[in-house]
Structures are given as C-alpha cells and as structure tokens.
Amino acid sequence: MKKAGAYLILLLLAVTLTSAAVHKYYVSVFQVAYAPQKKELQITARIFIDDLDAALSKKYGKKLYLTTQKEIPETTDYLKKYFADKVHIKVNGIAKPITFLDRETEDDILICYLTVPADVKINTIEVNNTFLFEAHSEQQNIIHTKVNGIKKSLMLTHDTPSGTLDFN
Amino acid sequence: MKKIFYTIAVIAALQATAQTPTPPPAKHEPGHTDSNPFSQMYDLLATPNMFRTASGAPGPAYYQQQADYKMDIELDDKNTKLYGTETITYHNNAPENLDYLWVQLDQNQHDAKSPSKLIESQKMDAAYKADGFARTYMEAEFDGGFKLEYVKDAAGKPMKYTVNQTMMRIDLPKPLKHGESVSFSIKWWYNINNYQIIGGRSGYEHFDKDNNNLYVIAQFYPRMAVYNDVEGWQNMQFWGSGEFALPFGNFEVNITVPADHIMEATGDLQNRKDVFTAEQLKRYELATKTFDKPVVIVTQAEAEAAEKTFSDKKKTWKFKATNVRDFGFSTSRKFIYDAMAVQLATKTAMAISLYPKEGNPLWGDTSTKVVAHTLRTYSKYTFDYPYPKAISISAADQGMEYPMICWNYGRPDENGYLSDQIKYGMTSVIIHEVGHTFFPMIVNSDERQWTWMDEGLNTFLQYLTEQEYMADYPSRRGPAAKIVPYMSGEQKFLEPIMTNSESIHQFGSNAYAKPSTGLNILRETIMGHDLFDHAFKTYANRWKFKHPTPEDFFRTMEDASAVDLDWFWRGWFYSTNYVDIGIADVKQYYVTETQPKELKDATVKKGRFGQEGGPFVYMVTEGPDFNKDLKKPLATADVKLLNDYIQEKFTPEERAKLKQPKYFYEVTFDKPGDMLMPIIAELTFEDGTTETSTFPVQIWRKNNQTASRVFATNKQVKKITVDPKQQTADIDETNNTWPKQEIKTKFDRIEAKKR
Numbered sequence: 001m002k003k004a005g006a007y008l009i010l011l012l013l014a015v016t017l018t019s020a021a022v023h024k025y026y027v028s029v030f031q032v033a034y035a036p037q038k039k040e041l042q043i044t045a046r047i048f049i050d051d052l053d054a055a056l057s058k059k060y061g062k063k064l065y066l067t068t069q070k071e072i073p074e075t076t077d078y079l080k081k082y083f084a085d086k087v088h089i090k091v092n093g094i095a096k097p098i099t100f101l102d103r104e105t106e107d108d109i110l111i112c113y114l115t116v117p118a119d120v121k122i123n124t125i126e127v128n129n130t131f132l133f134e135a136h137s138e139q140q141n142i143i144h145t146k147v148n149g150i151k152k153s154l155m156l157t158h159d160t161p162s163g164t165l166d167f168n
Numbered sequence: 169m170k171k172i173f174y175t176i177a178v179i180a181a182l183q184a185t186a187q188t189p190t191p192p193p194a195k196h197e198p199g200h201t202d203s204n205p206f207s208q209m210y211d212l213l214a215t216p217n218m219f220r221t222a223s224g225a226p227g228p229a230y231y232q233q234q235a236d237y238k239m240d241i242e243l244d245d246k247n248t249k250l251y252g253t254e255t256i257t258y259h260n261n262a263p264e265n266l267d268y269l270w271v272q273l274d275q276n277q278h279d280a281k282s283p284s285k286l287i288e289s290q291k292m293d294a295a296y297k298a299d300g301f302a303r304t305y306m307e308a309e310f311d312g313g314f315k316l317e318y319v320k321d322a323a324g325k326p327m328k329y330t331v332n333q334t335m336m337r338i339d340l341p342k343p344l345k346h347g348e349s350v351s352f353s354i355k356w357w358y359n360i361n362n363y364q365i366i367g368g369r370s371g372y373e374h375f376d377k378d379n380n381n382l383y384v385i386a387q388f389y390p391r392m393a394v395y396n397d398v399e400g401w402q403n404m405q406f407w408g409s410g411e412f413a414l415p416f417g418n419f420e421v422n423i424t425v426p427a428d429h430i431m432e433a434t435g436d437l438q439n440r441k442d443v444f445t446a447e448q449l450k451r452y453e454l455a456t457k458t459f460d461k462p463v464v465i466v467t468q469a470e471a472e473a474a475e476k477t478f479s480d481k482k483k484t485w486k487f488k489a490t491n492v493r494d495f496g497f498s499t500s501r502k503f504i505y506d507a508m509a510v511q512l513a514t515k516t517a518m519a520i521s522l523y524p525k526e527g528n529p530l531w532g533d534t535s536t537k538v539v540a541h542t543l544r545t546y547s548k549y550t551f552d553y554p555y556p557k558a559i560s561i562s563a564a565d566q567g568m569e570y571p572m573i574c575w576n577y578g579r580p581d582e583n584g585y586l587s588d589q590i591k592y593g594m595t596s597v598i599i600h601e602v603g604h605t606f607f608p609m610i611v612n613s614d615e616r617q618w619t620w621m622d623e624g625l626n627t628f629l630q631y632l633t634e635q636e637y638m639a640d641y642p643s644r645r646g647p648a649a650k651i652v653p654y655m656s657g658e659q660k661f662l663e664p665i666m667t668n669s670e671s672i673h674q675f676g677s678n679a680y681a682k683p684s685t686g687l688n689i690l691r692e693t694i695m696g697h698d699l700f701d702h703a704f705k706t707y708a709n710r711w712k713f714k715h716p717t718p719e720d721f722f723r724t725m726e727d728a729s730a731v732d733l734d735w736f737w738r739g740w741f742y743s744t745n746y747v748d749i750g751i752a753d754v755k756q757y758y759v760t761e762t763q764p765k766e767l768k769d770a771t772v773k774k775g776r777f778g779q780e781g782g783p784f785v786y787m788v789t790e791g792p793d794f795n796k797d798l799k800k801p802l803a804t805a806d807v808k809l810l811n812d813y814i815q816e817k818f819t820p821e822e823r824a825k826l827k828q829p830k831y832f833y834e835v836t837f838d839k840p841g842d843m844l845m846p847i848i849a850e851l852t853f854e855d856g857t858t859e860t861s862t863f864p865v866q867i868w869r870k871n872n873q874t875a876s877r878v879f880a881t882n883k884q885v886k887k888i889t890v891d892p893k894q895q896t897a898d899i900d901e902t903n904n905t906w907p908k909q910e911i912k913t914k915f916d917r918i919e920a921k922k923r
Contacts (some may be wrong), residue, residue, distance in 0.1 A: 067588075068588060101915070152658055
C-alpha cells in the first residue's frame with residue numbers, strides 16, 4: 001500500500017472552513033462486517049451524493065452527473081478508481097485488495113457495496129480512509145466494524161486518516 | 169436446572185406448577201439502589217420553582233430581560249469593511265440587581281489571536297497547493313474581530329469595559345435595579361470576512377466575473393448576552409459550534425450602502441419609496457395581494473444592469489423590528505427580488521427571496537414557494553408565524569438563520585445543469601432555515617448550551633414539512649431506520665443528546681438526527697399524532713417569545729398528553745442506549761385433557777383465596793414425553809371436558825359467536841439493547857395474511873429483561889417478526905424473526921444476481 005501516494009491527493013483545500021450551522025455536515029459511514037462463511041469483509045459505504053459528485057468531477061476533470069439521468073457511462077469506473085485511491089485496508093497487517101460490487105441510491109445518499117478477502121482469523125484491521133478529504137476539510141469518515149460479535153469504530157479525519165482495530 | 173416441559177393453563181388464571189429444588193442461598197448478595205428506567209426523573213431534572221413550574225410552563229415569577237437597539241450601519245463595499253454605532257437600552261426585569269452587563273462580541277472569533285483557533289489539534293499535512301502553503305505559513309492572518317472605538321454611557325461619558333475573547337463586561341457605575349433600564353453606546357468597525365476562504369456564518373461571497381460582492385451580514389454588532397434564572401449570565405465563550413443565546417428586544421436600524429444595492433433585513437422597511445423605483449413599488453404592492461405565486465419585484469434585467477454600475481452614491485435603508493432576538497441583513501448589486509403573500513389561519517405574512525442571476529431558474533421557480541409552504545406548515549404545528557415576513561437569501565455554501573431572514577446554498581452549476589441533489593438540498597435547507605425562525609428565533613432556547621433544542625425540534629418539523637411538500641420527498645433525517653448506523657456505532661464516539669454543543673463527536677447525528685428521529689418515533693409509534701401534536705403545540709405556545717430549557721420541553725410533552733415519557737427521555741436524551749428487541753423463544757402448545765405426569769398437583773385459583781382442583785384442560789408442548797398424536801390444531805369436539813362445558817353453557821347462537829382458536833403460542837421477547845420501546849409483533853399466517861399486536865413499553869416496567877405473550881390464533885403461524893416496519897430504530901434485526909432466518913444481506917443478493 002503506498003500511503004504517501006494516497007496522502008498527496010488529500011489537501012488541495014488547506015483552508016479551515018468553520019462548520020457553519022449549514023446544517024450540512026460532511027460525514028460518510030462505512031460499515032465493515034466480517035462474514036466468516038464467505039471469508040470476506042463486507043463493506044457498506046454511505047456517502048452523500050452531492051459531495052461525492054463534486055469531488056469526483058473535480059478530481060477527474062469532468063462532470064459525472066452522479067446518479068442523475070445525465071450520468072456518464074464511465075462513472076462506475078471512476079468510482080472504483082476513487083475507492084481504490086482513498087480506502088486502504090490491511091487485515092493482520094497485510095494490505096488487501098478492495099472489490100467494488102455494486103451501488104444504489106437512497107434519497108441523497110449513495111450506498112456502495114465492497115468486499116475485502118479475509119481467509120484467516122482476524123486479529124487486526126487497519127483502515128486508511130481519506131474519502132472526500134480533499135473536498136471538505138471537516139469531512140469525517142466513520143468506520144463501524146463488527147467482527148465475531150465485537151463492535152469497534154474509528155472516526156477518521158484529516159488529522160487522523162487511519163487507525164487500527166484489535167479484535168483479540 | 170431441570171427444564172419444565174409441561175405447563176398448565178386453563179380458562180382461569182394459572183396458579184401452581186411443578187416443584188424445583190431450591191439452590192443453596194447465595195452467601196452475600198449486595199443490595200442495589202433504584203435503576204428502573206421508568207423511575208420519574210427527580211434525579212435528573214432541575215427542581216421546579218416559581219420561575220419554571222413542574223408542568224413545564226413558565227411560572228408565576230418567570231421574567232426575562234429586554235434589550236432594545238438603535239443602530240446606524242455603513243458598508244464600505246470597496247474595502248469590505250462594516251462600520252456601526254449602536255445604542256443599547258437594557259431593561260432589568262430580574263428581581264435582583266445587576267452590577268455589570270455582558271455583551272457578546274462574536275466577530276472576535278475571527279480575531280487573529282482568537283483562542284478558538286488554538287483548540288483544534290493539528291497534524292502536518294503532507295502536501296499543499298502553493299496558495300494554501302502561503303496562507304498557512306507565510307501570509308499574515310486575516311485581521312478580523314471588532315475594533316471598538318468607544319463604549320459610552322447615555323451622557324456621553326466613557327464606560328469601563330473588559331474584553332474576554334468573545335465577551336465584553338461593562339461595569340455599571342451603580343447597580344441596575346429591578347425594573348430599571350440603562351442606555352449606552354458602542355462604536356465599532358470590522359473587516360468583513362470572505363466566508364468562502366476564511367469561513368464563518370456570515371461575511372461575503374465574491375463573484376470574480378463581475379467583481380461584485382454578495383453580503384450576508386450577521387453577528388455584526390455587539391449583542392447583549394442572556395441573563396436568566398437558569399444560567400445567570402450566559403457568557404460561555406463562542407468557540408464555534410454552540411451558537412447563540414439572545415434576549416428579545418426592539419430594533420431600529422439604518423443601513424447605508426451603495427445606491428445601486430438591493431437589500432433585505434430583519435424587520436419592516438420604513439422607507440421603501442426611497443429605495444425602490446416607482447415600478448418596483450407597484451410590483452411590491454401587487455405581491456402583497458398575490459397569494460398563488462411570487463411576483464418579481466426587482467427583475468433579472470434590472471439586477472444585471474445594476475451589476476455594472478458601481479455607484480459612488482449612497483442610500484440608507486431603514487428597518488424597524490419588534491420583539492426579535494437578533495438582526496441580520498443581506499445586500500448586493502446582484503439581487504433579483506421576488507415575493508408573495510402567505511395566508512395563515514389568523515393573519516398574512518410575506519414570503520420573499522433574493523438571489524443573483526446565477527441562482528436562476530432554480531431560485532425564481534422554487535425559493536419563495538418553499539418559504540410560503542414552510543410558513544404554512546410550521547404555523548399549523550406551532551402558532552401562526554407572528555412576523556411580517558420571511559426572507560430566503562441565496563448564498564453559496566451557507567445555511568444559516570436569523571429572525572425573518574436566512575442564507576441558503578444551492579444553485580445550478582456553471583453550465584446551468586441542476587441535479588436533483590442540489591434541488592432537494594436547496595429546498596431542504598430553505599425549509600430548515602426558515603423553520604429556525606420558529607425554533608430558536610421565537611421559541612428562544614439557549615443554543616450555546618443545547619444545540620439539539622433548536623436543531624432537533626426544527627429538523628423534526630423540517631421532516632414533516634418536506635413530506636407535506638411532496639409525497640416521498642427524499643428526506644435526509646426523520647424515519648427511525650435512518651438513525652441506526654449512528655446508534656449502532658461504538659460507544660466511545662457517542663454522547664447523550666444532553667451534552668454541551670462543543671463536546672459532541674458527530675454533531676449532525678447527535679444534535680439534529682437523533683433528537684428529530686426520537687420525536688418522530690414518539691409521534692408515530694408511542695404517543696400517536698393527536699396526543700403528540702397537541703403536546704408539541706402546547707410547548708411551542710407556552711414558550712414562544714420566551715426562553716425554554718430542556719426540562720420545560722420534557723415536562724410539557726407529558727403534562728399535555730398524560731403519556732409518561734420519563735423512560736424515553738432517560739434513554740433517548742440522557743443516555744447512549746440503543747434499541748435491540750428480539751424474539752428469544754417461541755413454544756407451540758396443544759390442548760389435552762390427559763394429565764401430564766409433571767402436573768399431578770396442579771390447582772387453579774378460585775376467587776381471591778380459594779384453590780380449585782381438576783378436572784383441567786392441559787396445555788402441553790413438545791418434550792421428551794410428548795404424545796405425538798396431540799400435534800394438531802384444536803378441534804373442540806376432541807376435548808370432551810371443554811366440549812361438554814360449551815354445549816351446556818352456551819346457546820347455539822352464543823356458540824356461533826365464540827372465537828375458534830386452533831393454535832397456541834407462547835412467545836418470549838428479550839432486549840439485548842437497553843433503550844426501551846413498545847414490542848411490535850407481526851404474526852404471518854400460513855395463508856400469507858398478517859396480524860400486528862403492539863404491547864406498550866410498560867411491558868418492561870419491572871426492569872425485566874424478557875417479556876412473554878400468548879397468542880391464540882385460528883390459523884397456523886408461519887413467522888413472527890418484531891418491528892416489521894422499522895419504527896423503533898432497532899439496531900440488530902437478526903434476532904427479530906421466528907423461526908430464525910438468515911437475513912439476506914445486500915451482499916447475498918448481489919452474489920445471487922451475478923450467478
């Protein structure tokens with residue numbers, strides 16, 4: 001996993017916007033559940049469509065019109081690329097590939113389904129997640145994990161873009 | 169312990185069952201204090217008093233302070249500076265004397281030396297764009313904050329004052345007694361911030377293409393802090409999250425801007441004929457009589473012409489506002505202006521929008537209509553909107569509220585394309601910010617202390633207003649299921665709603681989504697619309713133009729409904745408990761008159777004191793000695809004892825009316841989660857029909873971990889589901905069904921689709 005590479009994309013916006021009472025908050029939620037029979041981590045990511053659309057359009061220099069009737073055909077490819085760029089997961093210290101399975105729209109949220117292979121007993125999960133950090137300096141990515149009935153969470157921000165969870 | 173496989177029950181209540189050996193007594197079992205979630209909240213709520221009653225209403229000694237303002241403001245558009253002199257008249261209605269006054273200097277949050285910039289932890293960023301690097305490490309910081317020129321008393325003598333960050337104490341030469349007033353004047357100026365670069369709830373947006381600014385100006389003058397019976401002076405510093413606490417008062421404000429600007433502000437415009445053209449005046453008059461659609465008062469053509477003039481002349485706009493807690497205004501050459509009249513039950517009000525051409529066609533088509541819909545809907549659930557107007561201003565990246573006026577984001581993109589996300593985002597933010605005129609601008613809670621009191625209540629009404637605006641409106645917050653990802657998170661990132669605004673990890677979920685969802689659950693599932701709506705309306709009317717606390721809300725909701733909600737406030741507002749109710753066990757029973765071995769000594773209660781021996785009808789369930797022949801639906805004719813009784817006791821007509829239960833189930837529910845909820849159980853029968861029973865939350869009143877119910881049905885039950893419509897924010901649905909079924913996840917479905 002090339003960590004430094006991931007960081008380079010982060011900080012196009014070095015301004016601290018006070019989170020105005022905009023009543024708009026920059027939060028993505030990633031639920032990570034271990035499915036032992038399938039030997040995989042199943043990730044359900046919930047992301048605000050407007051934030052993601054703006055970020056993808058900026059990053060790839062073209063308007064995607066995400067989830068609208070005008071959505072361009074390459075959108076899923078860009079989404080896969082963006083996930084690969086922004087989300088890095090290590091199981092027991094070893095980097096694992098992320099597979100983008102599917103997505104659907106729920107009101108103003110894009111729900112993405114992803115998996116990560118996990119064919120060993122899980123001791124630790126390390127998550128580096130810089131999703132949308134370049135778009136909003138106050139972006140929070142909340143990671144909820146559930147492994148063998150144990151729930152643990154991470155709250156990843158600009159200041160702390162990665163964390164390790166121990167399930168022993 | 170030996171399991172009892174047989175149980176009895178008969179037509180009357182069950183009394184005795186088999187004997188089990190008693191375990192040896194525990195050596196020392198410690199006692200415990202009361203931890204019942206239904207206990208009344210004497211331990212958490214402030215003791216009622218003459219200021220605030222136990223019913224949740226203002227008490228006989230309730231008082232509040234008043235602050236009146238007269239201000240002359242001037243905008244220097246070229247240099248983006250704002251100048252002002254203000255005279256504050258402060259009325260002390262408290263029974264006690266005041267030795268000093270606290271005035272809020274919110275602009276000081278933008279002071280280069282503001283400590284609020286020092287409380288965030290920092291880490292080195294790995295990469296910067298050149299301008300970001302220069303701004304962070306090389307350039308001088310923005311010179312924000314109030315520059316105070318003087319503080320003088322009514323006779324023009326300087327007064328002693330002390331500035332502590334965002335608060336200023338003014339020492340009074342003699343104590344201000346109950347019923348007395350004091351007047352003093354402050355002269356100030358400050359550099360207006362470009363809020364898109366520096367941040368902030370107010371400031372200006374710059375348009376590079378035509379070199380104009382669009383100002384949204386608020387927290388722009390030194391404002392009196394609240395003094396009351398709960399906090400004394402609310403002089404907690406403004407760190408950035410906890411917004412404002414402000415007393416009510418009357419405002420007379422004269423604002424001087426370039427002559428080609430168009431403006432709106434809190435309050436009634438006193439000199440419309442000086443600032444509008446004759447044609448615009450006529451259009452405005454038409455708007456005051458037009459209830460079905462907005463009338464354009466300043467046209468796009470007029471706004472586009474004004475964008476280019478950069479007049480050196482000035483104009484002064486004069487506003488008067490009665491009984492408001494704050495004052496805001498917005499001004500620009502770029503403004504298009506439209507308005508319509510709104511009919512409420514007892515009065516009318518104006519809905520108004522100001523927006524630059526970049527906002528069209530979205531803003532012209534939508535904004536004022538949404539304002540009107542919001543005023544009508546909120547008025548229905550609270551009180552008729554008491555102010556003369558409500559204004560929605562188009563401001564990039566904003567969503568912020570002041571009395572009668574608010575800033576809202578959402579414009580088509582530079583190619584003119586408008587996505588649904590922007591359209592709904594803009595509609596929602598207008599509903600939300602106009603809604604804030606009710607909470608907290610009128611029902612004036614303390615935002616510095618409790619963000620949820622205005623954001624939670626307002627987000628709740630926002631949800632109702634969205635759903636009434638359009639069927640299946642894509643609301644972000646409201647339905648119970650949407651709060652599950654938040655409430656199922658790890659506890660260390662969760663705080664109770666009753667937590668100060670500055671200390672919350674997930675602000676949007678904690679202070680907006682969770683309280684609004686809680687109110688929605690009360691309305692839909694626990695209280696019902698009638699009781700809830702009456703209680704909510706009672707709260708709004710009791711506390712309009714007053715300063716309520718959380719206790720006043722909690723108490724009123726019970727007082728006006730006769731629904732005991734202490735368990736709900738405890739769990740949902742004062743703790744991070746979550747809902748998880750499941751089915752622990754289901755046993756099917758069969759009816760026989762053959763006595764099972766274990767039930768030799770069965771008796772049934774007779775009257776208050778008596779016991780009765782058999783013969784009995786026995787209810788048996790499958791176990792080691794179970795007679796397989798019994799495993800069939802009840803046919804009354806097969807059970808002679810029962811059959812004889814029915815034949816003898818009832819006439820044929822009465823017999824025809826008797827229920828014909830054939831299947832008997834005992835269902836045990838448990839609750840791995842500690843947040844209580846009613847048990848909603850849906851039985852699905854073999855023919856696919858369903859029947860739902862709701863057991864009130866009081867089924868958990870003994871602090872019990874499990875609760876059982878018996879169902880007698882005439883069709884076989886194939887499936888039992890707890891909370892089938894996801895009304896209770898149950899965080900784990902894997903235990904919600906019997907027989908236990910693997911809940912098909914989205915991942916299973918995706919896999920199946922691919923195969």
